[in-house]
Amino acid sequence: MLPLPSCAVSFPETIEQALELLSRPGARVVAGGTDLLPNLKRGLGRPSALVSLARLSGLDAVARDEHELRVGARVTLAELARSSLLPASVRYAASLIASPQIRNVATIGGNLLLDTRCVYVNQSPLWREGLGHCLKADGTECHVVPTGKRCVAAASADLPPILVALGASVRVASKDGVRTIPVERLFSNDGAAPIALGPAELLVEVVIPRAPGTSSAYRKLRVRKAIDFPLLGVAVAVDAEGGLVRALRVVASCIGATPRKVSGLDSIAVGKPLDDATIEAVAERCHGALHPQTNIAADVGWRRAMIPLLVTEALHDVRDAVRTRGGDDGTA
Ligand SMILES: Cc1cc2nc3c(=O)[nH]c(=O)nc-3n(C[C@H](O)[C@H](O)[C@H](O)COP(=O)(O)OP(=O)(O)OC[C@H]3O[C@@H](n4cnc5c(N)ncnc54)[C@H](O)[C@@H]3O)c2cc1C
Ligand code: SF4
Structure with missing residues (x-):
């Protein structure tokens, strides 16, 4: 068993107190701790202090x-x-994450800001030392792309793809005020430092636009039906009117260091019904555009072959809503 390194933990009760504590060098937020604490046990990150959100008032409502x-x-x-x-x-995407015990403490903020994952780095310090360190932790090379200069560890959280597909944004507080950024701009595309927020910034809220003409769905590839991180996550959102597609977005995770939005789908789908021909053309385009890396412990050829299947399944999920009502944002 790996011990958790000792570290002071503060429990602010207001956002102002939390921001003050976060302005100290090396301080880090801990929410549910279900990603951060295992990483600290593995020696991935050495915060000077942890700022817990457990007693913070607000930030806990929908x-x-x-x-x-x-x-x-x-x-x-x-x-x-x-x-x-x-x-x-x-x-549905939230219900597929980890296990009931973890879902009871893990937060939406922590899921959006999840660290990237790689078989060469989510290991004990001894294991990593045996192979030789890498760009993400104390080293100078990448074992996945040896000629690469940037870490390609996988964005492996289940919620970002569907939130990007729905056009969600986040509100982020700092001592300078509150700024709003689209979820898709929250990621840096460098797996070694994957989150594009400053160290003294606090994610306070996720905002999802209500879009009555939009239907969405999520599909997750994993070996077991519980606990497993995704081997691939595919989200679709289709905006339709009168049975015809106005916009269609596909966003995939576990491809690289950031959730990938597939480009070039407008010319395939816009103005058309969401029929078998359109779905097949979209799935084919996604297969051509998305190339998983070898840093997740499952066959890369199988994961790539599953892309069009997951896209097809997700589009079948939304097809009826698109045909009959032009869309359904799924809210009560
Ligand atoms: C066995 C196991 C299985 C798992 N399976 C899955 C899975 O299938 N799918 C999946 O997506 N995840 C999975 N996870 C990862 C994790 O449980 C979830 O992603 C969870 O949502 C993380 O939330 P948290 O509140 O625990 O985050 P924490 O661990 O507390 O934080 C994660 C990161 O976000 C930062 N952070 C958290 N909140 C804020 C905030 N408000 N402002 C600024 N920074 C913040 C922290 O500093 C840290 O860097 C699994 C974890 C385990 C241990
Ligand atoms: S992708 Fe490369 S640099 Fe990043 S964690 Fe894996 S081995 Fe390390």
Whole structure:
């Protein structure tokens, strides 16, 4: 068993107190701790202090108005999975994460800001030393792309693909105020430092636009039906009117260091019905565009072959809603 290195933990009760504590060099947020603490046990990161969100007031509600849904950063995955205010695709993606015990403490904020994963780095310090360190932790080369200069560890969280597909954004607080950024711009595309936030910034809220014409779905590839991280995650969102597609987005995870939005789908799908021919053409385009790396412990050829299948399944999920009502954002 790997011991957790000792580290001071503070429990602020207001956002202002949390931001003050985070402004100290090396301080780091801990929410549910289900990703951060295992990583610290493996020697991945050495914070000077942890700032817990456990006693922070607010940030723990789901609310909606006419235009948007707002989810506090501390809302747990279990609460997300059962919230009737949210699109069914988001509830479903949350329900597939880890295990009931983990979903009871893990948060939406921590899921969005999950560290990237790689078979060469999610190991004990002794294991990593045996092979030789890499760009993500104390080394100078990558074992996956030896000629590469950038870490390609996999973005492996289940919620980012569906939130990107739905056009969600996050509100981030710092001592300079609050800024709003689209979820798709939250990622740096460098697996060694995958989150494009400053160290003293606190994610406070996720905002999902309400779009009655939009239908969405999520599919996850994994070996077991519980606990496993995704080997591939595929989210689709289709905006339609009168049975014809107005916009179609496909976003995949576990391909590289950032969730990948597939380009070139407008010319294939816009203005057309979501029939078998359109779905097949979209699935084929996604297969051509997405190339998983070898840093997840499952056959890379099988994972790539599953891309068009997952895309097809997800589009079949939304097809009826697109045909009959032009869309259904899945909220009650
Ligand atoms: C056995 C196991 C299986 C798992 N399976 C899955 C899975 O199938 N799918 C999946 O997506 N994940 C999985 N996870 C990972 C993890 O449980 C979840 O992603 C979870 O949502 C992380 O949330 P957390 O609140 O515990 O984050 P934490 O571990 O507390 O934090 C994660 C990161 O986010 C930062 N952070 C957290 N909240 C904020 C905030 N509000 N502002 C700024 N920074 C913040 C932390 O500093 C840290 O860097 C698994 C974990 C385990 C141990
Ligand atoms: S992708 Fe390369 S640099 Fe990144 S964690 Fe894996 S081996 Fe290390």
